[in-house]
Amino acid sequence: MRPPISEKLLHMDKIDIKSLSKEELEAALKDLGGETYRARQIFRWLYKIGVKSFDEMTDIPAGLRQKLKAKFHITHFTILDSKRSAPDGTAKYLFKLEDANTVEAVFLPEERRNTICLSSQVGCKYGCSFCASASLGFVRNLEPSEILEEVMAVRRIYPVSAITNLVFMGIGEPLDNYDNVMKAIRIFNDKDAFNIGARKMTISTCGLIPGIERLKREALQVELSVSLHSADDEVRSKLVPINKKYPLKNLIAACREYVKSTNRIITFEYTLMEGVNCSNKDAAALARLLKGLKCKVNTISCNRIRQVRNIESARMIPNPMRSRPYSGPSEKTIALFVKALKTAGVNVTHRRPKGEDIDAGCGQLRIAKL
Ligand code: SF4
CATH class of the missing domain: 3.20.20.70 (Aldolase class I)
Known part of the structure; x- marks a missing residue:
């Protein structure tokens, strides 16, 4: 059967953090009370290392990781x-x-x-x-x-x-x-x-x-x-x-x-x-x-x-x-x-x-x- 047409069936309330440009990620970090330079660290975790979860981003403070987790998710095919x-x-x-x-x-x-x-x-x-x-x-x-x-x-x-x-x-x-x-x-x-x-x-x-x-x-x-x-x-x-x-x-x-x-x-x-x-x-x-x-x-x-x-x-x-x-x-x-x-x-x-x-x-x- 053909799959349903839907933008997001899972994680309806969260967007994939990978859909954010670096500038958008910096702005989001600022909103969450984090430093903007963390966008570079997160980019490296996501794209150079390819982590599957925020918990793996070990140089990001635990509190900020929790806030990121509450707002975003990471897609995996x-x-x-x-x-x-x-x-x-x-x-x-x-x-x-x-x-x-x-x-x-x-x-x-x-x-x-x-x-x-x-x-x-x-x-x-x-x-x-x-x-x-x-x-x-x-x-x-x-x-x-x-x-x-x-x-x-x-x-x-x-x-x-x-x-x-x-x-x-x-x-x-x-x-x-x-x-x-x-x-x-x-x-x-x-x-x-x-x-x-x-x-x-x-x-x-x-x-x-x-x-x-x-x-x-x-x-x-x-x-x-x-x-x-x-x-x-x-x-x-x-x-x-x-x-x-x-x-x-x-x-x-x-x-x-x-x-x-x-x-x-x-x-x-x-x-x-x-x-x-x-x-x-x-x-x-x-x-x-x-x-x-x-x-x-x-x-x-x-x-x-x-x-x-x-x-x-x-x-x-x-x-x-x-x-x-x-x-x-x-x-x-x-x-x-x-x-x-x-x-x-x-x-x-x-x-x-x-x-x-x-x-x-x-x-x-x-x-x-x-
Ligand atoms: S635009 Fe490209 S993908 Fe679409 S029908 Fe034509 S060749 Fe195929």
């Missing part, structure tokens, strides 16, 4: 399921939230960096036709504490120093949960917490122009990635329905403006789907669209969503994939597409999908457990 890819070490986790909803995170080990792919919402509103997360609809935003807890939970399995990069490419649209995602990012960036450089964190959007415009005014130099998938409005609207509201002309204009005001590069994600978006004509249209824009393009072959169809046949959940299950193109088609882009001067990298043997694409583990 339960790992419902995990899978590890034999060929590349990619590990995928399904977390049970305190209100019984579920989200996923993926740990991607590479030679010189280790990345966690994070979810930002329970479900997603945007209905991209190739995405497993879309098929179960939107439930709610994740709190900052829950976004942080995704990393804490993975870090309980891997050593602290092993995580170097974060990408918001899991379940949900991060720019649709802007404030909570940015709050979490500031804590990830804080030297008393995770100390992950802003440029090591990437927000990936399906193209929400208002969010892109907000992000360009942020002082933090977070990386931006846009899921493009086609340079043709008609095709893109079928793949990424928000394109009807924010069509390519407006989206690319917002991207150009973003690059101009931030002097940062944008990455465009382009999932290659056989017979949909990877012909020579598609490559030429993409090169024209991005001409003169400081950007790079990452192509990746489509990851087939096996479980969606299994679950749907049993539960009758509407699925945009039913009529058209997308599949990745042949190696030859990929090579020709990438070559055509390079010849046209596009900075393009083709990436091999990771964790294919464990269905590491976003939303697939969650669907399999519902």
Whole structure:
């Protein structure tokens, strides 16, 4: 049965202390009669050591610990399921939230960096036709504490120093949960917490122009990635329905403006789907669209969503994939597409999908457990 939709089933009267920025924590400490410098100590206990209770914060006076305990709690996710890819070490986790909803995170080990792919919402509103997360609809935003807890939970399995990069490419649209995602990012960036450089964190959007415009005014130099998938409005609207509201002309204009005001590069994600978006004509249209824009393009072959169809046949959940299950193109088609882009001067990298043997694409583990 689907879990209930609820912001907080447990600890209704208390908020997770991890949802407080350092400034908010300082103000809360002041209200409780504590010194503001204790916020740094508490950050270290929470994020560097990863304590599960206030009682473990041994350099915080007992009286203040009692007051903190009365006002706040510390969220801990339960790992419902995990899978590890034999060929590349990619590990995928399904977390049970305190209100019984579920989200996923993926740990991607590479030679010189280790990345966690994070979810930002329970479900997603945007209905991209190739995405497993879309098929179960939107439930709610994740709190900052829950976004942080995704990393804490993975870090309980891997050593602290092993995580170097974060990408918001899991379940949900991060720019649709802007404030909570940015709050979490500031804590990830804080030297008393995770100390992950802003440029090591990437927000990936399906193209929400208002969010892109907000992000360009942020002082933090977070990386931006846009899921493009086609340079043709008609095709893109079928793949990424928000394109009807924010069509390519407006989206690319917002991207150009973003690059101009931030002097940062944008990455465009382009999932290659056989017979949909990877012909020579598609490559030429993409090169024209991005001409003169400081950007790079990452192509990746489509990851087939096996479980969606299994679950749907049993539960009758509407699925945009039913009529058209997308599949990745042949190696030859990929090579020709990438070559055509390079010849046209596009900075393009083709990436091999990771964790294919464990269905590491976003939303697939969650669907399999519902
Ligand atoms: S690709 Fe992203 S924005 Fe689109 S449905 Fe999936 S999670 Fe939502």
